[in-house]
Amino acid sequence: MALNSRVPEGPIKDKWTNYKDKINLVNPANKRLIDVIIVGTGLAGGSAAATLAELGYNVKSFCFQDSPRRAHSIAAQGGINAAKNYQGDGDSTYRLFYDTVKGGDYRSREANVYRLAEVSTNIIDQCVAQGVPFARDYGGLLDNRSFGGVLVSRTFYAKGQTGQQLLLGAYSAMNRQIGRGKIKMYNRHEMLDVVIVDGKARGIIARNLVTGEIERHSAHAVVLATGGYGNAFYLSTYAMGSNVTASWKAHKRGAFFANPCFTQIHPTCIPVSGDHQSKLTLMSESLRNDGRIWVPKNMEDVLAIREGKLKPVEISEENRDYYLERRYPAFGNLVPRDVASRAAKERCDAGYGVNKTGEAVYLDFAAAIQRYGKEQAHVKGLDENDKVVVTKLGKDIIKAKYGNLFQMYEKIVDQNPYETPMMIYPAVHYTMGGIWVDYNLMTTVPGLYAIGEANFSDHGANRLGASALMQGLADGYFVLPYTIGDYLSNDIRTGKISTDSKEFEEAEKQVKATIDALVNNNGTHSVDYFHKKLGKIMWNKCGMARNEKDLKDAITEIAELRKEFWKDVKVPGGANEYNEELAKAGRVADFLELGELFAKDALQREESAGGHFRDEYQTPEGEAMRRKEFQYVSAWEYKGEPKDAVLHKEALVYENIEVKERSYK
Amino acid sequence: MKLTLKIWRQKSASDKGKLVDYKVDDVSSDMSFLEMLDVLNQDLIDKNEEPIAFDHDCREGICGMCSMFINGRAHGPDRSITVCQLHMRSFKDGDTIYIEPWRAAAFPVIKDLIVDRSAFDRIQQAGGFISVNTSGNTQDANGTLISKHAADTAMDAATCIGCGACVATCKNSSAMLFVGAKVSQYALLPQGQIEAADRVRNMVAQMDLEGFGNCTNTGACEIECPKGISLDNIARMNRELMKANLN
Ligand SMILES: Cc1cc2nc3c(=O)[nH]c(=O)nc-3n(C[C@H](O)[C@H](O)[C@H](O)COP(=O)(O)OP(=O)(O)OC[C@H]3O[C@@H](n4cnc5c(N)ncnc54)[C@H](O)[C@@H]3O)c2cc1C
Ligand code: SF4
Ligand code: FES
Numbered sequence: 001m002a003l004n005s006r007v008p009e010g011p012i013k014d015k016w017t018n019y020k021d022k023i024n025l026v027n028p029a030n031k032r033l034i035d036v037i038i039v040g041t042g043l044a045g046g047s048a049a050a051t052l053a054e055l056g057y058n059v060k061s062f063c064f065q066d067s068p069r070r071a072h073s074i075a076a077q078g079g080i081n082a083a084k085n086y087q088g089d090g091d092s093t094y095r096l097f098y099d100t101v102k103g104g105d106y107r108s109r110e111a112n113v114y115r116l117a118e119v120s121t122n123i124i125d126q127c128v129a130q131g132v133p134f135a136r137d138y139g140g141l142l143d144n145r146s147f148g149g150v151l152v153s154r155t156f157y158a159k160g161q162t163g164q165q166l167l168l169g170a171y172s173a174m175n176r177q178i179g180r181g182k183i184k185m186y187n188r189h190e191m192l193d194v195v196i197v198d199g200k201a202r203g204i205i206a207r208n209l210v211t212g213e214i215e216r217h218s219a220h221a222v223v224l225a226t227g228g229y230g231n232a233f234y235l236s237t238y239a240m241g242s243n244v245t246a247s248w249k250a251h252k253r254g255a256f257f258a259n260p261c262f263t264q265i266h267p268t269c270i271p272v273s274g275d276h277q278s279k280l281t282l283m284s285e286s287l288r289n290d291g292r293i294w295v296p297k298n299m300e301d302v303l304a305i306r307e308g309k310l311k312p313v314e315i316s317e318e319n320r321d322y323y324l325e326r327r328y329p330a331f332g333n334l335v336p337r338d339v340a341s342r343a344a345k346e347r348c349d350a351g352y353g354v355n356k357t358g359e360a361v362y363l364d365f366a367a368a369i370q371r372y373g374k375e376q377a378h379v380k381g382l383d384e385n386d387k388v389v390v391t392k393l394g395k396d397i398i399k400a401k402y403g404n405l406f407q408m409y410e411k412i413v414d415q416n417p418y419e420t421p422m423m424i425y426p427a428v429h430y431t432m433g434g435i436w437v438d439y440n441l442m443t444t445v446p447g448l449y450a451i452g453e454a455n456f457s458d459h460g461a462n463r464l465g466a467s468a469l470m471q472g473l474a475d476g477y478f479v480l481p482y483t484i485g486d487y488l489s490n491d492i493r494t495g496k497i498s499t500d501s502k503e504f505e506e507a508e509k510q511v512k513a514t515i516d517a518l519v520n521n522n523g524t525h526s527v528d529y530f531h532k533k534l535g536k537i538m539w540n541k542c543g544m545a546r547n548e549k550d551l552k553d554a555i556t557e558i559a560e561l562r563k564e565f566w567k568d569v570k571v572p573g574g575a576n577e578y579n580e581e582l583a584k585a586g587r588v589a590d591f592l593e594l595g596e597l598f599a600k601d602a603l604q605r606e607e608s609a610g611g612h613f614r615d616e617y618q619t620p621e622g623e624a625m626r627r628k629e630f631q632y633v634s635a636w637e638y639k640g641e642p643k644d645a646v647l648h649k650e651a652l653v654y655e656n657i658e659v660k661e662r663s664y665k
Numbered sequence: 666m667k668l669t670l671k672i673w674r675q676k677s678a679s680d681k682g683k684l685v686d687y688k689v690d691d692v693s694s695d696m697s698f699l700e701m702l703d704v705l706n707q708d709l710i711d712k713n714e715e716p717i718a719f720d721h722d723c724r725e726g727i728c729g730m731c732s733m734f735i736n737g738r739a740h741g742p743d744r745s746i747t748v749c750q751l752h753m754r755s756f757k758d759g760d761t762i763y764i765e766p767w768r769a770a771a772f773p774v775i776k777d778l779i780v781d782r783s784a785f786d787r788i789q790q791a792g793g794f795i796s797v798n799t800s801g802n803t804q805d806a807n808g809t810l811i812s813k814h815a816a817d818t819a820m821d822a823a824t825c826i827g828c829g830a831c832v833a834t835c836k837n838s839s840a841m842l843f844v845g846a847k848v849s850q851y852a853l854l855p856q857g858q859i860e861a862a863d864r865v866r867n868m869v870a871q872m873d874l875e876g877f878g879n880c881t882n883t884g885a886c887e888i889e890c891p892k893g894i895s896l897d898n899i900a901r902m903n904r905e906l907m908k909a910n911l912n
Contacts, residue, residue, distance in 0.1 A: 126797075128803075278700050
């Protein structure tokens with residue numbers, strides 16, 4: 001099967017407009033005859049559900065939490081990008097497009113990214129109209145901050161809870177439609193398979209997590225908005241329930257999986273504290289606006305710190321290595337995430353890590369406190385050389401900007417970041433890879449769509465900060481509602497899709513068989529035992545730096561672990577009741593398959609690009625070495641075992657941006 | 666440290682339920698409270714017993730999923746945090762800890778520590794929104810100026826995570842803090858004015874229908890709210906309701 005990205009003809013800035021002018025529409029009366037299933041209620045799924053319902057389609061929405069408002073998007077902290085150019089610092093649609101393609105290390109699809117940049121401004125208008133309380137300045141206008149990898153201030157934010165506020169906006173729009181009866185909401189439901197009838201996605205099999213009942217749901221189209229798969233690493237910044245099951249089941253039913261190895265490891269997370277650790281906490285990238293990252297220059301100091309004999313604040317300026325400022329003077333602490341993460345790993349591998357495990361670097365606000373303090377003292381006519389006054393004023397400013405993050409840090413680590421630098425280390429945070437989609441956001445299965453983090457399209461090999469929220473809402477509010485209409489216009493006479501077909505029967509049987517196998521296995525090890533083991537393999541062999549040998553080992557080890565899992569996993573409780581272990585077991589089973597494909601993809605991609613760094617392909621200075629031969633999307637077709645997946649390539653063509661060395665020096 | 670846990674076990678909504686004793690050894694002070702329960706659950710699984718069911722997802726205090734009464738307090742002993750943010754350093758060796766679900770008529774128990782909070786969703790569906798279509802044809806975001814003060818106060822109200830601690834804490838099981846927070850967010854913004862009267866009336870009506878109790882100004886909700894939602898929001902809601910009923 002040849003991949004067709006269905007990118008419209010014409011100059012890039014007219015593609016989307018021309019496309020919208022030419023698509024088939026469904027008239028309002030006919031929309032009432034059409035059902036759409038949307039799995040997921042995060043920014044992508046929530047916004048899509050609200051918009052499709054408002055257009056008149058009958059929407060059925062699903063999430064595994066007890067309310068749509070609790071989707072993982074709620075946890076996003078820092079902000080959302082939009083090319084509004086409110087700051088007048090030279091931003092534009094083109095510049096946002098340029099930054100995103102470059103930030104993605106030239107591995108994303110040009111036309112999709114341009115469209116994303118184009119609709120970004122609508123998102124802010126929309127959210128403000130919905131009552132999202134973005135931060136404002138004293139004049140009453142919207143405020144902005146800047147994020148890594150760019151030179152303009154285009155990030156809109158609501159304190160450190162931007163994801164929460166945007167999601168509650170989408171949730172409120174959903175609520176309006178639920179209240180009107182246009183969305184039927186299925187909370188505490190988990191999708192376990194997609195049903196394909198005559199080559200088209202026509203429904204799903206879901207499990208009611210409270211009763212254990214297996215349900216059939218039909219529709220004219222199915223949309224997956226089920227988020228990313230970073231929990232394959234066990235420890236990550238994802239919510240505990242985030243999973244790959246929906247995407248993986250779709251993959252097994254024919255949807256190609258694109259670039260699984262493109263995973264983002266975020267530079268600023270709270271380091272691991274012990275074996276009991278269940279998840280990692282992100283410290284927003286916005287902190288790098290004011291925090292300076294460093295490790296001690298001298299090994300004696302490192303050792304003294306680890307033994308508790310020396311405090312970081314006691315190390316003088318000249319004995320500190322601000323390694324990002326040293327290596328990347330142009331962007332300094334604001335280099336993109338992949339670059340910052342690798343640089344931290346480089347220092348820690350060299351032995352300069354500052355905590356007991358040797359896997360932590362400092363993020364220091366002392367300089368920012370002094371800088372802001374002096375500024376404030378000057379403004380207020382106070383003594384700029386009075387250290388006490390200046391420090392107090394400076395802390396107030398830092399508190400106003402990052403108070404909740406500082407508090408979160410202190411709760412977890414039990415140290416006060418106003419007084420001593422934070423300790424941070426990279427952690428798995430986001431997956432750029434995902435289900436392959438065309439320009440219409442349709443997968444290789446007709447009628448099956450993937451939006452938000454679940455698809456692969458916009459971020460290439462590395463995602464810039466504040467662009468996932470943008471993509472989720474762009475897909476759901478402004479892109480999918482057009483593209484899906486074009487497809488559904490052929491379905492106005494189809495009538496209700498029956499759930500009595502043999503296809504539903506077969507899918508349901510398979511789901512039940514898997515569940516029975518799990519609950520009756522009576523093995524010796526819990527689900528977490530296997531999940532943790534998988535996580536270790538992924539982190540050690542498919543993590544921040546990868547090489548041929550490790551990846552080959554990972555493929556074998558994951559396959560073995562999967563075998564052991566099915567032989568030896570223990571799932572207590574029954575199938576027909578609330579059973580969290582059972583739900584977890586199903587998710588881990590799928591991670592155990594995805595993990596193998598992940599490693600295979602990383603092995604096949606013999607280059608370094610963005611978050612994918614191969615030891616074999618680096619420049620003499622240790623920077624990522626991209627290779628022209630790999631300027632394509634790897635879309636994998638399922639063939640029985642993950643390792644037998646067949647590769648399809650979508651060539652990436654850049655006509656509107658020059659493919660350059662990605663330098664942040 | 667070693668701890669004794671007294672945990673509410675209840676098979677299903679119809680089951681009666683009771684407190685059951687468990688011992689955990691080897692708890693480190695760096696663990697979060699939920700990680701301590703994870704350890705206990707692994708232990709139970711190893712012993713072929715059923716693990717304790719509890720709600721959780723983000724484990725960083727923002728999704729509002731976790732919900733436990735610990736030693737008689739919603740989200741446990743510390744202030745301004747959720748259970749998932751509570752760390753074992755707040756306890757000491759030898760402690761006995763009582764762990765129970767939210768208790769309120771409007772939040773029936775599903776299993777063990779898990780309750781059904783869908784009543785909160787239905788209150789939001791009754792009016793917790795601004796009726797603007799998501800077509801993207803709205804005015805420019807900077808077209809209406811909003812004072813920083815109003816935006817910040819609206820933001821403070823909007824940070825409610827819908828956890829239900831306020832209800833669980835209140836002796837009347839009142840949901841006024843939760844509803845007041847949403848009503849306030851919109852009442853403070855120009856965008857929310859047009860539907861203000863209907864919104865507050867509909868949300869309050871649904872709140873009553875769901876069986877939440879009345880507010881008698883004891884203020885416990887504000888103290889236990891992990892997000893510091895202020896009682897001012899209840900006062901504002903009452904003013905909004907009065908205004909709505911006058912017109
Ligand atoms: C801590 C943190 C901070 C972040 N900060 C930012 C930021 O500042 N800016 C930014 O742009 N991005 C940020 N991100 C990334 C961003 O939050 C996510 O990429 C984005 O929210 C994903 O949205 P989504 O709608 O695609 O999926 P999600 O929000 O993950 O939603 C997935 C939905 O699918 C449902 N679901 C999943 N599987 C199933 C199934 N099998 N059956 C039924 N339902 C299912 C879930 O219930 C949920 O409703 C951050 C991420 C993290 C972890
Ligand atoms: S008001 Fe506070 S306690 Fe009540 S639901 Fe909201 S966050 Fe929870
Ligand atoms: S688990 Fe999300 S708030 Fe506690």
